[in-house]
Amino acid sequence: MSDDTPAIGIQDLEFAWPGKPPILDIPALSIARGERVFLRGPSGSGKSTLLGLVGGVLVPQRGAVRLLGTDLATLGPGERDRLRGEQVGFVFQMFNLIPYLGLLENVLLPAQFSPARAARVPGGDLAAEGRRLLTALGLGSPELLARPVTELSIGQQQRVAAARALFGRPSVLVADEPTSALDHDTREGFLRLLMDECRAQGSTLLFVSHDTSLGPLFDRVLSLTDLNRAATPASAAA
């Protein structure tokens, strides 16, 4: 796992849901460490499936998905879960938070399941690191921290989710339409905070969205319809 291996490497990947035609057929995709990539794709183009494959929750029928140089197919399910917990942080479109846990508890959740994530916290003070991340994302006020997560605005919830995804310095941060539930003004603010924190931690960012207006903020913009040979003309046009 030297630093010149790509954070995410995909080769000759083919995936089909049971009983359906292949939804993904990607000859090659490589994302370097620390790179911030915008992956554009309309809904139904297989974005979520691709993220499932990168996260090691799904296994391709053919080809390889390498996470930090490790071919996920060579790992058992438990090993893939462990690797995902250690190395990947996720932010989804919405409903990212466990409703019955507090703000800080939600952020500290990865440490519960991944000792490696906890071990990477400088100084070992998990709560302090959680508060630092929340503060960096503009959620540091004690009044906010005391609130149930269900009472936060969607924008605030997404920032808590981002703090959790960044907690324990995962190598890769995968964001699946994290801004689509936000209004236009908060969208760019959220993205800048996310990118600043990724840069500070040296995390690779794979940002998936259909909103092309955000593209210019990234190092590289990719189109899933271009990468994916299984893409149908209909979905390409959408």
Place this chain on the structure above:
Amino acid sequence: MKTLSLALRSLANRRTTALLTLCAIAVSVALLLGVQKLRTAARDGFANTVSGVDLIVGARSGQINLLLYSVFRVGDATANVSWDTYQKVARRSDVAWTIPLSLGDSHRGYRVLGTNLDYFGHYRFAGGRELTFEGGKPFADLYDAVLGAEVARALGYKVGDPIVIAHGLGNVSFAQHEDKPFRVVGILARTGTPVDRTVHVSLEAITAIHVDWQSGMRALPGGRVDAEAARAMDLTPDSITAFMVGMQNRVMTFGLQRAVNEYRQEPLLAIMPGVALTQLWNLVGIADTALMIVAAFVVLAGLLGMLTAILTSLNERRREMAILRSVGARPRHVFALLVTEAGLLAAGGVAAGVALCYGLMYAAKPLLERRFGLFLEPGGLTGYDIGLLASIVAAALLMGALPAWRAYRNTLADGLTPRV
């Protein structure tokens, strides 16, 4: 540890459903434990219908038959025991005391028992409790009667009231001993045993009221003896129905039992009441087993309610499971989380149920003793109780495996993006 705290927080988040589920389990557990405790109390109470008595001696018949008529006042003796034989046994050096029992008459459906003052001194029930008087005192005069608690309550008698004893056992008897009326001098406190349904008079009184009777018929007017004249006569009975024996030393019980059973002059039977009571309980105790089975099914219903509650929550929690997976939880963590929830609900329910049951037992104890003569000793949880409660939690964990398995499957199928 993290699974436990997550499960607790998750349950707290759904506290209404969780509390209701917990209550359902608690009530069912309280019922089961209550039935178990009552059953023990009933069995102990039954086995203690008479205690401290080492042998009961009557004419030779069956063990249960002798027990039924001498202790429970049910059925009739086939024959009597002669006074001489009774005296022979009573005077033995290994015998500490005897209580003669003479049955055959009744008062408005309640049996009349002729005995002596040793009855009030030596009779024990419910593990050594003595007979106590709620009012009045033991009989002293020939025509004194002492009533059991239920007789007094049902017929509304108080100390000083006159009563007339009927000849024979019918509820409505045409042959009354109205020429020799009795006076109530004492009323016993409730015992929860057949003593409550008994009218006690002296042995001499039984002889006195029959002194001018022959072959079940009262003598013709010319041969009648009035109440006052009877006092002057020798009222030692010729025979009694049965008698209870207390030994100087319990070890000698077997010796006397054999001696009585092998007695040549008269066919007799001596039984140990504890043994006979246990035999009888085995006959009538089936009902309490049925009650226990019903209670067990109520617990099962409570657990099924829990299963339903957890299963219905699964769909709305798919998102929650996907989030847990995205932060590194394995499917087995999800499985463990749900089994833990089931375990917590059951353990909480069992604990609340035990508390509820003990609360009710302490609250109901005075009432049960007063109204039903059921002496409930809540005591601690016996090994059997603990086993019973543990098996409820174990069953809940086992049942929790069903939603857990479904969540596990969902988790595998959903990955990070549940399709709901």
